[in-house]
Every structure is written in structure tokens, then in C-alpha cells.
Amino acid sequence: MQYGFVIDHDNCIGCHACTVACKSENDVPVGNFRTSVKYVEEGAFPAIKRHFLVQRCNHCTDAPCVTICPVNALEKREDGIVDIDRDACIGCRACMQACPYDAIYLNEDMGAVEKCHFCAHRVEQNLEPACAVVCPTNAIIAGDFHDPESKVSLLVRGNPTKVRRPEQGTSPNVHYKGAADITLQPGRASRPDTYLFSQRPPAKPEPWPSQLPTVKDARVVLDVGHKVEWGWPVALYLLTKSIAAGVAVLAPFATALGISGWRSSIFPELTALVFTLITLVLLVEDLARPSRFYRLLTRPNWNSWLVKGGVILGAFTALTSIILLLRVAGAHGVADILRWPNAILALFVAGYTAFLFAQCKGRDLWESRLLLPHLLVQAILCGSAVLLVVSPVEATVLTWILLGSIVAHACFCLLERHGHHATANAQQAAAFLGTVRLWDIPALWAGYIVLALGAVSAISGIPFSCAIAVLIGLYCYEHAYVRAGQLPPLS
Amino acid sequence: MSKSGTPLPVIELETYPPVETWDDVTDLDPAAWPRQVERHSMLVPTTCFNCEAGCGLMAWIDPETQKIRKLEGNPHHPGSRGRNCAKGPATLNQVEDPERILYPLKRVGERGSGQFERVTWDEVLDDLAGRMRTALLEERHDEIMYHVGRPGADGYMDRVLRSWGVDAHNSHTNVCSASARVGYALWSGADRPSPDHANAKFILMLSAHLETGHYFNPHAQRIVEGMNAGAKMCVIDVRLSNTASRADWWLAPRPGTEPLLLLAMAHVLLEEELYDRDFLERWVNWKDTLAFLDPEAKPDFDVFIEALKKHYAFATPEAAAEECDVDADMIREVARAIGEAGPAFATHVWRSAASGNLGGWQVSRCLQFLVVLMGAVGTEGGTNPNSHNKFVARPFDNPPPQKRWNELLYPPEFPLAYHEMSFLLPHMMEEGRGRIDTYFTRVYNPVWTNPDGLMWEQLLRDESRIGVHAALTPTWSETAQYADYVLPMGVGAERHDLLSQETHAAKWISFRQPVLRVARERMGDPVEFTWQANPGEVWEEDEFWIELSWRIDPDGSLGIRKHYESPYRPGEKITIDE
Known part of the structure; x- marks a missing residue:
């Protein structure tokens, strides 16, 4: 089995219901996210588009976080879910360095790392992850990629889909339908200091190096911040x-x-x-x-x-x-x-x-x-x-x-x-x-x-x-x- | 494939536990995970109250601690269909807000000093009922006022006010939806649209219904469905909303010029003969219109069309382009796409350009003009009047309408006022045009939301103008600061309401209920008042008004009490379940 998601960005409206449902289901601390929606705007008025990208753990087939965890706190379950045992975690944050998707955060109250675990506690009860249930437009589809007749398999077979950062060789199990390239390629869009509704989180205050080219008229206008963990x-x-x-x-x-x-x-x-x-x-x-x-x-x-x-x-x-x-x-x-x-x-x-x-x-x-x-x-x-x-x-x-x-x-x-x-x-x-x-x-x-x-x-x-x-x-x-x-x- | 070669059934995960298990759902504690710690929850449906859509919610209640664990959707709700926006599950944050007011408070310091003490509901009810009884006995009916920001129910309060015989209903509508409503009402009496997005071929939005506005979640579901089935969408909005971004056309006119932009589309529909001739001839009062446009003309439909074309000849796409700063070709393109969609033309203006500006009512009026031209009224994929899809239940007993006119609500110098001139209240009071003895604010915060908050503060501070002010509110607010009583009222999961909304081309009614009370009753523990089951002593209006009305007229001499007697147990007080 290999559980995973298809995120249908032809349907996504960027409403953050998944973000909040996940927080409610899993009691995610303020400032941390197991799933979040990034906004990227591309173009100049009036020919401008705002693209969304729902980001979360990819439940990679070759999960680097599992390999690097020194105490086996991360596990690739038989059903393909990459799960974390917070009681076993020692808080070395190596998994956060190993994850090419910034999907893991440190729960500072617990001193342990957490991330999307496909609502494994719900899956055990045969229930979909909370984000998939809440989504108003059915943009989050959860299922088993190893079952050729599952909804997710049919979607991937029947549509062009992409994954985030395939060059990392992790074989991600979150597939994106209809996602704009500019959202999938980190660093291609500029990151202004001011986001759509707020200042950019000051987690990484370094200015973008001037010699790095970004796509003209493309900017990230909403994203969660990620701290530098190893200092x-x-x-x-x-x-x-x-x-x-x-x-x-x-x-x-x-x-x-x-x-x-x-x-x-x-x-x-x-x-x-x-x-x-x-x-x-x-x-x-x-x-x-x-x-x-x-x-x-x-x-x-x-x-x-x-x-x-x-x-x-x-x-x-x-x-x-x-x-x-x-x-x-x-x-x-x-x-x-x-x-x-x-x-x-x-x-x-x-x-x-x-x-x-x-x-x-x-x-x-x-x-x-x-x-x-x-x-x-x-x-x-x-x-x-x-x-x-x-x-x-x-x-x-x-x-x-x-x-x-x-x-x-x-x-x-x-x-x-x-x-x-x-x-x-x-x-x-x-x-x-x-x-x-x-x-x-x-x-x-x-x-x-x-x-x-x-x-x-x-x-x-x-x-x-x-x-x-x-x-x-x-x-x-x-x-x-x-x-x-x-x-x-x-x- | 199984060994015999037949395909194995696909096992997909479920979205909700089966209904038959809702009294006792076993799940695993996410806080203990990956240790598999079983826990039991009772599932109680209710409806959301974080906008007016009334989407279904399902509270997962811990039967031991009597606390809500989480709120998910309700798969059997026809509007939301088990899915929600972010505000649905976030209801839990309101329930558990560490700063919420849990007990009725009475002012002890000066008005606005922020000094309150805890009192009992009995004290609140006796004091308010006594004052109101005196006012009614002294024929000071106009000194009672109920000022609502967010009703949350259909018709309940109208019944209560009628039973008191007062003209007391004030609202926030005139700083919100009144202008959009009047634009619609002028067409057919129905003051809101009910678009059938799911079946539309063209969707024209002056709103951001993929992310905001009443009915956002149910509308977003159906807009996306419609677009997946091939519908095109145009969004007219000065802001790049998520909705605008998903549109096939985004037009961002100069603010306030939207009516001309819409008339330019009408111009194209007329000039290029794209309108629904049969519909117009049958359903529109074209003869009256023609008589207005050209009193000499003979009442012939073709003559009418020519007169109409002449009337809107000025509204060319080029003229609109100049005025609105929108490309003329794009206006033509959108108009032709509307023409192609025919009667499957769904539209909405959720306040946006129509709200809070002079002439805003012309936005919805012009938008509805396009709908009428296309004959898209009441059609599949078209735009229904809200009355087609909204179902307001009739109560068991209907007090007669009040026989009074409170000029603080509808002042005589504004005979065309559509909804109460609520924003003028402090100014009229300043002019000495009346006094309010008992003033209820209900989820209404004019000190903060009205344009001239300081005028409201001045009014609310003045004890000679407002005898007593009771703020019925789930949260602290700038207006509650100036209240004499701050009365905590429940959020979506803590109250009873009957609500129906025109979310799509169907009719439904939803039942909101205080989930902790229901859970206790299901477990065989009867509850007399909702505040006994809610956090602290948070109550709900429905029961509050029953109790208050009963105490205003304990012997029935004012004719109020009879409206609160049980239809099943003559002479006794009605219960909320009844």
C-alpha cells in the first residue's frame, strides 16, 4: 500500500480550510503547520494570476527523514504513511534538514518534531484525513496509489500531474494536478517583505541575493515561515x-x-x-x-x-x-x-x-x-x-x-x-x-x-x-x- | 486482482463515521498517537454561525468531560454537504476562547469604566422585564429597541417584538447590504439572488464567493462544479481576490463605475440581439417602460426594443472603457459569452461595489438587468430570486403586527428608506428626537463598525438618553464596554436556531442546536435551560426571550404571555423543545 494525496489545483480556491481543519484535528501549535497554502502571484495588472500550492509531507517512497532519524522515531508504515513517534524523538531536528519540502516542524512545547501523518489515527478507523474531508471543492483527494483503481491512481493516470522537487529523488506521494510551475519551483518567484495580509515572517531575515535571478513579475505573497534550525x-x-x-x-x-x-x-x-x-x-x-x-x-x-x-x-x-x-x-x-x-x-x-x-x-x-x-x-x-x-x-x-x-x-x-x-x-x-x-x-x-x-x-x-x-x-x-x-x- | 481473476473491490476511506454509530463513535486519540489510545465521542449535529450560510457542523463530544473535542462538517447538510470553510472547525476556538465572557455581567462603575460584576440570569431577567413592563404600561413602547447585527435565525425575533406590540427592530443593514438589496427588490420584490452556479454556463460575480461572503462555502463548491462542467466565469472586482484570480475574465473597473460597465454589457446584448425576446415579452412590464421612454409610442414590443436600445445607446463598450478603465474589447467578449450562455447565466453581487457608497444600489439593479435580458430568472443554471430557494418556517403562533411606528427607525424625512436608518440613531438622539429606555444590542458593535464610532460612544455613555443597555454578545466588544448588562450568548455550537438560506437551486431548512445540552439529554440528563449545559452560564437568545417575555407579563394582562404558552400544555410556559 502507499497512501498519498492528489491535490487538484484546478479546484483549489486557496481558502485554508485544510490548514485549519488539520490544526483542529491534530492540535498543531500556533505558528506551526502540518499543511499550508502558499500563494504566488504572477504577471502584472491587469494580466495577473494568483496561484495556490497546498504543501505538506509527501510521504515519500524513499523518505530521507526516516533514513536520517538516529532513534527510529520516523517510520515508513506498511501503508506508506511516514509517521513520527513523538515519544521517541530526541529533538535533533536532523529530519528537518533531510526533508526537501520543509514539511517537519519542532513542537517546542513537546521538544519533538511533528508533521502531517496522513491522520494515521483516523486511517486506523477507516476515515479520511481531516483536510480531505473539509475541503469545500474536493481539491484534496486521499487514497492508495498502489491500488490501480483508487481515485488517486485514476487521477494520476488520467491527468498530467507533477510532484514537488522530483530532482531530490524521494519519490513523493503527493501529486499535483493543475499546479503552476512557479509554485513548484522554490526560489523562482521573489519574496517581498510584505505578504498579502502581513509582514513576511522574519524567520530568515537575509535578503535574497542580488545575483539570483527570479522570474519577472512573480512573487510569493503568502507562505509560512521556516526557522533556521541548526545554528x-x-x-x-x-x-x-x-x-x-x-x-x-x-x-x-x-x-x-x-x-x-x-x-x-x-x-x-x-x-x-x-x-x-x-x-x-x-x-x-x-x-x-x-x-x-x-x-x-x-x-x-x-x-x-x-x-x-x-x-x-x-x-x-x-x-x-x-x-x-x-x-x-x-x-x-x-x-x-x-x-x-x-x-x-x-x-x-x-x-x-x-x-x-x-x-x-x-x-x-x-x-x-x-x-x-x-x-x-x-x-x-x-x-x-x-x-x-x-x-x-x-x-x-x-x-x-x-x-x-x-x-x-x-x-x-x-x-x-x-x-x-x-x-x-x-x-x-x-x-x-x-x-x-x-x-x-x-x-x-x-x-x-x-x-x-x-x-x-x-x-x-x-x-x-x-x-x-x-x-x-x-x-x-x-x-x-x-x-x-x-x-x-x-x- | 484476486486469484480468481476478478477485480478486488476498491477500498476507499470514509469521510464520516456511519450515522448509526454517532451516539458512540470510537476513535484514536491524536494527542497520544502513535500509541493507540481509544476514546469515545458522541456526535451531535448543529450548524455553523460564523457567517449566515448556516453550513452543517458536527460536534465530537467527550461524554466524560462534556467538552467539545472538535467540530467537523455534517455530511447530511444539503448546503454544505459535509464540507466547510476554515471558519467551521475554528468554532472550537470561540468555544474555548480564554477571554470569552462566561457569566452575565452588570455594570458597577460609570458607563464605559469597564467595571462589572457577575450577576445571575434571574437578576438580569427581573430587572429588564420590570423596566419593560413599566414602559409598556406607560405607553412608552418606542423606548424599547432591539438592534441586531447578526440574527442567525429566520423570523424568531420578529415574532418576539410583535408579541410585545413594539416597533423596535433596528439592524445594521444600512451600513451593509441594504443598497444591494434595494437594487434587486426593485425588479421583483425579492431582495437577494440565488444563483444556480452548478448548472450555469456563465457565471458573473461582483463578489469573491470563492473565499468570502455569506454562502461562500456552499457557493464555492457549486461554482467550481459549474466551472468543471465548462462554465466560464467573469469577476468584476477592484481587488485581485482568489475568485478574480480563478476567473476567465477579471475586470477591475474604477471603483464606483460598475453600473456603467454592466450597462455596456447590456448594450452589447441588445445591439447584437442576444437577449431572450420571449422572456422579456412575457415577464417584463415593457408596456409601462415604453410609456415612460416614449409616451407617444404605440405599445408594440419591437418598438419597445428599439426604444430600449436608444435609451442605452450611450452605454457603448468604448464609453464604458473610458469611464471604467476596462478594455472595450473585453467588455464585448464578456457580453457575447453571456449571450452564448443564454438562460444558464448565474450572477451575484455580495455587497462589494454595492455596499456603503452613494448609488451602490445601481450595481445590483444593473446586474439584475443583465439577468432579465437573458431570461435567466428561475432557470436551470440561472439566477433565482432568493424567495424561490429560501424556506422560512411559520411559528405555531403569530402575534399580530405592531400598530406603532418608531420614528427613530424610519424617520419621516426618509420615506424611501430601505431598512432602518440605523446609522443615524445617535444623531437623531443628539437632536433630542427620542429616548430609549431599554436598548438591546445583539452581536452588534456600532462603536467599532459604524463610520462614526465616537458618536455611538457618546450616545451609549449618556444615561439620560439610554436607560439601560444590554449587550447580547458571544465576545467582548467595544460596544459591550458601554453596556449596563453584558449578556453572554452562545456561538454556533451553543444555541438553537432555525435557518434557511438560498445557497443553491434547492430549498432546505437547518436546525442549529446547543450540542452540549443535546449530548447531556441523550445521556438521560434533562436540562432546563441551555446555559446550564453551555460553558459557564453562556445562554442563547431563544430561551432568553421566552423567559424575558414571560416575566414582562406574568399574569397575562398585557397580552404577551399567551404567545409564550405551550401549544401542548395550556397555560404553561413553552419550552425550547416545543
Whole structure:
């Protein structure tokens, strides 16, 4: 079975009855929507049309939200409905990054995510979803797409229909009949500050990048707002994780890099351990329900890179601790040998986020193939900057590694910002990369400048200010990258 | 396909639980989901009161807590057919509004000070009835006034006022629909249209019935049905409404020029011989019209047509284009499409251009002119008079019409007033033209909605002009602020009303009922007054007026009491069920 909807925009009058019936049925909090109607106006007076688009969960055949959920709170039921178990949810909001349709919201009262679940509680009683029942013009038709004789199957077979964002490869099960293209392609219509009846919700205040073309005389005049869910803790997590991974990757080469004594033996592992723990704290604290983080262990979804990443971080923490203990016990030989497998683990620590971000199907920028090598470069950059602080002044090899990493990082930044991106969403995010601000300064440029200062410090032999500059510069970039990825509209 | 090769039946989901289960419907608690927690609900039908359409609603009631869980539609309601607009399910927000007034309140501070205390319904009824009895005994009948914004019922209040022998009905109509009504009434007496959109071939709207206006939900259903069956739609509206956006033609004339735009269409219908000759000859008083147009002409229909063409010769599409700023070719195109539709021509003006402006009545008059030219009156797919489709039930007992004329309602200097000159009330009072002893406002908020709210505030503050003001209202309002009694009255799910509306080419009557009372009675717990079952002590007008009238005339000496006696139990007070 595969339940789904046909939305008949030849019949829809944009009246919002579905929105309200859904809210009433499911007690949806103020400001959140499981279904909503977007209005787009196209043309100039008097030749102008207002188009509608009813938006909701697509109950995808290949649902990325189910794949990414670390605790199996999202489920593809046998009848095709994608359902959420709010009691199981830990509030990591990864599903909100994975959904290419902005269909999921965080219920802040519950600390759990919610979305359209096809009124599964009604379906169990053989009743249609509330939106389909209320619709004055029969524009919402619910049914089983696997039954060739069902109303929805007949409608899809007998009419040209479209889905939202087919390029995301999710196989949506909400099919649109008679919907205007301009409503289906996010970012094609401009978004003025003022909507039809209100100000535009200020959830994403960044102005639309001037270099992104929009269709002339087409504007979104009503839509719900979507907040940027992943903020500074995620940007900082990328940084702290890079530090931990970077020093561990460089640790086996400590002697060769000219570092000696305690600086060589304990500092790398101590640094890695401290920053891994900070990383873990950031990850747990960013949950809407931090007290439930243990569910990652008790009900793991092994397909989710959040779980795999957790395991990698755990293994890395364990091995790093063992190496430290061996040092304390005086077993330096074994500790030195164990640095090699730990360096490999550290590469995973640095790089797994690329696989996690690739599961974020709603964030095309993050799905870039450049991300994995870029993360590794960032780790080396952070590792070398931190090690430089404790290394002798004449550590020229480390300085060259650092300078090389800065150049490589800058190249990746330029490629992400100005390179070719396959999808409109990624292109939009790349453009936003240039406009995101941090403390009211363009973050990308701030990152470039501060990193350049870091390079100058390194060459001038002022390692402490170099490390500070490198870390601040990289944070600026992480901030821009994490935020920009979430800025393009998905509806 | 089954193994034997026969197709398996398609199992589609149901829209509503089967009727036979309505006393005890089992469903799953959405708050507990995905845990499957069963719960039981009693389903009680009522009708919506968030506009005048009276669509069906169904309350899902928790039998244990006696609370409404949600409101859905009623699949057996002929107007709404189980479907609703957003305002239907949102009734629950009104029921549970944390700021609603739950108990009768009496003013304790100065008028307008906002200081009230809770009183009992008995105190309210005794005080008001005593005052009114005195007024009636002292022949001060004109000092009683009932001013309604939203009646919600057909005819009930007219009966009550007649039983008191007063001319007391005031309304909001003259800041709303009066001008559109008069434009229609001048044609045939019926003051509203009842378009048969579902069967129309051409729909002409001076309204936004795909999203607003009375009858929006039932009309939207049928407009879309009609369009799916091939009907074309033209919308004349200065705003780009959703309706205008769905139209095949959207004409946005300069505000106030709509009549000329419509006459230009009439001009094309006449000049291109697209009108229904037989209909006009049979049903229109063309001889009188001809005598007016050309007193010398002989009474011949062809002569009449020529005279009519001459009369509207000025209204060319080009002239209209100039005046209205609408493309002349488009006017012609629309007129020809109307001509092609013939009698399957459905139209409506829901206030819009007709409302609240000088000459607005000509909009509906000119619109109906097109309907008459096309012979689309009372036809399939045409535009019926509302009286064809609206059914007003006669009460069991009809008091005689009042024998008084209250000049605060229909002042003598406005002999052509269509509905009460309600907006002049504070000005006439200011001139000292009368006093009101007992003033009821019923879902009426002139301080906010009338153009000169401050005049109303001044009047309502003045205790020498208004003896006592009782605001019957489901919510707080700017007008309730100046009341002596704020009397909480139920929303759609909390009151009895009989209502019929001309939503489509059929006749129906709906029954609104206080769902919590009905649920309690179904469970074997009799309820004397609706306020005992509603949230707090929220009441309903129907019972309130019975009780008040009974107390005005407890011994029957004023001739009022007899109209409130049970037809089944002589001499005893009628109950709402009776």
C-alpha cells in the first residue's frame, strides 16, 4: 500500500480550510503547520494570476527523514504513511534538514518534531484525513496509489500531474494536478517583505541575493515561515571536532614535526580528548530534549550517520583515552603505535559529517562532493594551528602544513561559493554563502581576512595569535556554511 | 486482482463515521498517537454561525468531560454537504476562547469604566422585564429597541417584538447590504439572488464567493462544479481576490463605475440581439417602460426594443472603457459569452461595489438587468430570486403586527428608506428626537463598525438618553464596554436556531442546536435551560426571550404571555423543545 494525496489545483480556491481543519484535528501549535497554502502571484495588472500550492509531507517512497532519524522515531508504515513517534524523538531536528519540502516542524512545547501523518489515527478507523474531508471543492483527494483503481491512481493516470522537487529523488506521494510551475519551483518567484495580509515572517531575515535571478513579475505573497534550525552549536561542533581530529591526525608525526617532550607526548591526546568532549556536549545540548541523548544507544538507526558518527566519536574518545592512560602508565611504545589507528579514526571523525550532511536531502549545498576533502583539510588546518602553539619556533614543516591548509581551505571556500552547483537549491545556498553575516559582518569575508591574518602570524612566528586567528576564521566560515545551507526556500 | 481473476473491490476511506454509530463513535486519540489510545465521542449535529450560510457542523463530544473535542462538517447538510470553510472547525476556538465572557455581567462603575460584576440570569431577567413592563404600561413602547447585527435565525425575533406590540427592530443593514438589496427588490420584490452556479454556463460575480461572503462555502463548491462542467466565469472586482484570480475574465473597473460597465454589457446584448425576446415579452412590464421612454409610442414590443436600445445607446463598450478603465474589447467578449450562455447565466453581487457608497444600489439593479435580458430568472443554471430557494418556517403562533411606528427607525424625512436608518440613531438622539429606555444590542458593535464610532460612544455613555443597555454578545466588544448588562450568548455550537438560506437551486431548512445540552439529554440528563449545559452560564437568545417575555407579563394582562404558552400544555410556559 502507499497512501498519498492528489491535490487538484484546478479546484483549489486557496481558502485554508485544510490548514485549519488539520490544526483542529491534530492540535498543531500556533505558528506551526502540518499543511499550508502558499500563494504566488504572477504577471502584472491587469494580466495577473494568483496561484495556490497546498504543501505538506509527501510521504515519500524513499523518505530521507526516516533514513536520517538516529532513534527510529520516523517510520515508513506498511501503508506508506511516514509517521513520527513523538515519544521517541530526541529533538535533533536532523529530519528537518533531510526533508526537501520543509514539511517537519519542532513542537517546542513537546521538544519533538511533528508533521502531517496522513491522520494515521483516523486511517486506523477507516476515515479520511481531516483536510480531505473539509475541503469545500474536493481539491484534496486521499487514497492508495498502489491500488490501480483508487481515485488517486485514476487521477494520476488520467491527468498530467507533477510532484514537488522530483530532482531530490524521494519519490513523493503527493501529486499535483493543475499546479503552476512557479509554485513548484522554490526560489523562482521573489519574496517581498510584505505578504498579502502581513509582514513576511522574519524567520530568515537575509535578503535574497542580488545575483539570483527570479522570474519577472512573480512573487510569493503568502507562505509560512521556516526557522533556521541548526545554528551556532552546529557551526562550533564542526570547529571543535576539526581541532580534535586534526591534532590526532598529526600526532603520529609529532617528533618529525619537531615537537618534543610533554608537548609531543600528552598534548595531542589531551587536546583531542577535551575538544571531543566539547563536541559531544555541543551535540547533546543542541537536542530539543538533551536528557534523551542516550536513546542513540538504546534505539539506534544504523542507517543514520548521526548514529555512525556517534560511534566514531565514541571509539575515538575511547582510544584517545587509552593512549593517554598508557602514557600515564609509562607505556610510551604502545601509545606511539596506537597513535596510527587513532589517526585513522580521526580521519573518520573529521570526515563523517560529510556523509551526515549528504543525508540532509533538504540542503543541497551540504551534499557537495567537496565537503569530505574540505573537512579533512579543515582538520589539518585546525590541528596544525593548535600544535604550532606548543611547537618550537623553528617548526617550519608545521608552518608549511598550516599555510598549505589555509590555501587549500581558501580554494574549497572559493569553489563552494563560486563553483558550479548541480541544483537550483545548491546555487541559491552558494549565493547566500556570500551574504550570511556574523556579528553584522559578512561572515565569509571575515573568515578570509582573519585567516590571512593567521597566515601572517604564522610566517611572523607568532603561533598563539595564529591559532586564535585560524580558529576564528574557520568558525566564520562554518557559521556561513551551516546557515547558508538552510537559507534557500524549499517551498 | 484476486486469484480468481476478478477485480478486488476498491477500498476507499470514509469521510464520516456511519450515522448509526454517532451516539458512540470510537476513535484514536491524536494527542497520544502513535500509541493507540481509544476514546469515545458522541456526535451531535448543529450548524455553523460564523457567517449566515448556516453550513452543517458536527460536534465530537467527550461524554466524560462534556467538552467539545472538535467540530467537523455534517455530511447530511444539503448546503454544505459535509464540507466547510476554515471558519467551521475554528468554532472550537470561540468555544474555548480564554477571554470569552462566561457569566452575565452588570455594570458597577460609570458607563464605559469597564467595571462589572457577575450577576445571575434571574437578576438580569427581573430587572429588564420590570423596566419593560413599566414602559409598556406607560405607553412608552418606542423606548424599547432591539438592534441586531447578526440574527442567525429566520423570523424568531420578529415574532418576539410583535408579541410585545413594539416597533423596535433596528439592524445594521444600512451600513451593509441594504443598497444591494434595494437594487434587486426593485425588479421583483425579492431582495437577494440565488444563483444556480452548478448548472450555469456563465457565471458573473461582483463578489469573491470563492473565499468570502455569506454562502461562500456552499457557493464555492457549486461554482467550481459549474466551472468543471465548462462554465466560464467573469469577476468584476477592484481587488485581485482568489475568485478574480480563478476567473476567465477579471475586470477591475474604477471603483464606483460598475453600473456603467454592466450597462455596456447590456448594450452589447441588445445591439447584437442576444437577449431572450420571449422572456422579456412575457415577464417584463415593457408596456409601462415604453410609456415612460416614449409616451407617444404605440405599445408594440419591437418598438419597445428599439426604444430600449436608444435609451442605452450611450452605454457603448468604448464609453464604458473610458469611464471604467476596462478594455472595450473585453467588455464585448464578456457580453457575447453571456449571450452564448443564454438562460444558464448565474450572477451575484455580495455587497462589494454595492455596499456603503452613494448609488451602490445601481450595481445590483444593473446586474439584475443583465439577468432579465437573458431570461435567466428561475432557470436551470440561472439566477433565482432568493424567495424561490429560501424556506422560512411559520411559528405555531403569530402575534399580530405592531400598530406603532418608531420614528427613530424610519424617520419621516426618509420615506424611501430601505431598512432602518440605523446609522443615524445617535444623531437623531443628539437632536433630542427620542429616548430609549431599554436598548438591546445583539452581536452588534456600532462603536467599532459604524463610520462614526465616537458618536455611538457618546450616545451609549449618556444615561439620560439610554436607560439601560444590554449587550447580547458571544465576545467582548467595544460596544459591550458601554453596556449596563453584558449578556453572554452562545456561538454556533451553543444555541438553537432555525435557518434557511438560498445557497443553491434547492430549498432546505437547518436546525442549529446547543450540542452540549443535546449530548447531556441523550445521556438521560434533562436540562432546563441551555446555559446550564453551555460553558459557564453562556445562554442563547431563544430561551432568553421566552423567559424575558414571560416575566414582562406574568399574569397575562398585557397580552404577551399567551404567545409564550405551550401549544401542548395550556397555560404553561413553552419550552425550547416545543
